[in-house]
Amino acid sequence: MVVAPYYTAMTDHPCIDFGAAAPALAHALIGATLLVDGVGGVIVETEAYDGDEPAAHSHRGPTPRTAAMFGPPGHAYVYRSYGIHWCLNFVCRESGHGAGVLIRALQPTHGLDTMRARRGLTDERLLCAGPGRVGQALGITAAHYGLSLCEAPFDVRAAPADVPVQVLTGPRIGISQAQDLPWRFGLAGSRYLSRRF
DNA sequence: AAGTAGATGTTCT
DNA sequence: GAACATCTACTTA
Numbered sequence: 001m002v003v004a005p006y007y008t009a010m011t012d013h014p015c016i017d018f019g020a021a022a023p024a025l026a027h028a029l030i031g032a033t034l035l036v037d038g039v040g041g042v043i044v045e046t047e048a049y050d051g052d053e054p055a056a057h058s059h060r061g062p063t064p065r066t067a068a069m070f071g072p073p074g075h076a077y078v079y080r081s082y083g084i085h086w087c088l089n090f091v092c093r094e095s096g097h098g099a100g101v102l103i104r105a106l107q108p109t110h111g112l113d114t115m116r117a118r119r120g121l122t123d124e125r126l127l128c129a130g131p132g133r134v135g136q137a138l139g140i141t142a143a144h145y146g147l148s149l150c151e152a153p154f155d156v157r158a159a160p161a162d163v164p165v166q167v168l169t170g171p172r173i174g175i176s177q178a179q180d181l182p183w184r185f186g187l188a189g190s191r192y193l194s195r196r197f
Numbered sequence: 198a199a200g201t202a203g204a205t206g207t208t209c210t
Numbered sequence: 211g212a213a214c215a216t217c218t219a220c221t222t223a
Contacts, residue, residue, distance in 0.1 A: 056215085057207095057214095066208095080206055081206095082215095174215055
């Protein structure tokens with residue numbers, strides 16, 4: 001009797017659990033691939049935000065801007081940062097809570113020329129190293145507000161289960177509230193982070 | 198290497 | 211008015 005070789009399902013795309021709590025989803029997204037109209041790369045940095053906690057936009061309840069955070073998980077919450085940059089979040093958990101994950105940095109892998117044109121840069125390391133840069137490189141605008149992450153133009157694929165990723169954690173960047181929460185997550189050793197951990 | 202100014206929608210005091 | 215889940219350009223060492 002021949003024993004079949006053990007192998008993992010490399011060709012399958014494990015589903016992402018958008019219904020998880022924000023920190024769990026933020027951790028799970030490290031190593032996943034995010035494409036918008038075929039342009040994007042590997043997620044190397046995220047931050048979790050939760051309505052229970054004062055740094056989140058959703059903390060004081062829904063507003064016209066934050067309505068998507070109170071909608072179903074697995075959709076996009078897009079906001080304008082400092083009136084200038086478009087930033088992309090993945091809504092998570094069940095509706096009514098207001099939780100999401102900010103996509104802070106990607107390792108560019110798809111559509112480099114498009115991203116270089118949008119960013120007006122050639123340096124690959126700086127194409128998606130920061131939430132505003134990710135938004136510009138991926139062409140994120142208000143048109144993406146509230147869209148499902150499981151349908152075009154979005155394409156989110158979990159990291160292959162057999163590839164181990166070491167995830168770093170630390171305090172979130174650019175906030176003045178809840179600075180003690182270690183809700184920033186990053187891929188260890190990546191040169192595409194917005195800042196060192 | 199480090200610090201500062203300036204760009205400006207949405208929300209809050 | 212002021213703060214803000216930011217980035218770039220420019221100055222000073």
